[in-house]
Amino acid sequence: MNFIFKIADAARVFLQSGRGLSALWKKGGSIASTTILHNCKHYIPEIKTIIDVGANQGQFALSARYFYPRAGIHSFEPVPDVFRTLQQNISKANGISTYNFALGxxxxxxxxxxxxxxxxxxALHVSAIQQQFFPQTASEHQIKVPVKRIDDLISNITFEAPVLLKLDVQGFEKEVLKGAAESLDKIDYLLFETSFVPMYEGEPLFDEMHNFVKELGFEFIAPVGFCQTDDLQILQMDLLYKRKSAA
Structure with a gap:
């Protein structure tokens, strides 16, 4: 029965967003990304540049291509196998550039x-709490990946305003922002996932992240997505912020 409800919810999300049911079955189709961007559109009518950190298989980038067709999208995914799938999924989409390294x-x-x-x-170990709620995350192995700072990308990427920095790096968001100290004046909007319980060992939780980005000069706009358990406990939430000096 839960499966039926989830399919019904997925259909509702895609229909309300205007994407249509066919988009749900395409490569890179994502209920979560469609929901988040559908909600972001209410607060951000136009985006010219999207820095997509933690691109995975291109779910967010492909959804963003629908909601913000004029935006230049830069997607970063460090895992080689996943990066290859990302490239395959976005191969027919225009305006999406991909990078096979982490940001930190x-x-x-x-x-x-x-x-x-x-x-x-x-970059962090999956916690026992996450393994309890999501047993499919229990198996992992360590690899080495190249990492760069956002500050070192300024000369290679044009930050045409308005700029959205999206972070979905599983507890490593604060480290990515630390590497963007010289670039934050180019970021108009900040979107990131934060946890209310430790899903990864050593990750900063909501209070720490909220206070940190406020100190960086961003003000909270709204939650635009969330992750919850079958018994409706909210574990994580996707939060949207705006730079105070942004128009």
Whole structure:
């Protein structure tokens, strides 16, 4: 019965967003990304540049291509196998550039945990809590991936305003922002996932992340997505912020 409800919810999301049911079955089709971007559209009518950090298989980028067709999208995915799937999924989409490295607070090599459930891959260990709620995330192995700072990309990427920085890096969001200290004045909107319980070992939780981005000069707009258990406990939420000096 839960499966039927989930299919009904998926159909409702795609129909209300205007994408149509056919988009749900295409490569890279995502209920979560469609929901998040549908909600973002209410607050951000236009975006010219999207920095998509933690691109996975292109779910967010392909949804963003629908909602913001004029935006230049830059998608970063460090896991080689997943990156190849990303490239395949966006091969027929215009305006999406892909990069096979992680973003963080340093340049060099990052110890990274590739999860058998690719959405859960992270620079941090999956916690026991996440394994309890989502057993499919229990298996992971360590790899090494190149890592760069956003600050070092400014000369190679044109940040045409308005700019959205989207972070879905499984508890590593604060480290990515630390590597963007010189670039934040180019970021108009910030979208990231934060946890209310530790889904990864050592990840900063909601209060810490909220206060951190406020100190960086961003103000909270609204929640635009969430992850909850079957008994309706909210574990994570996708939050949208705006730089205070942005128009």
């Amino acid at each position: 607070s340093t340049n060099g090599v990052l110890e990274f945990f590739q999860n058998d459930y690719s959405h859960a891959s992270s």
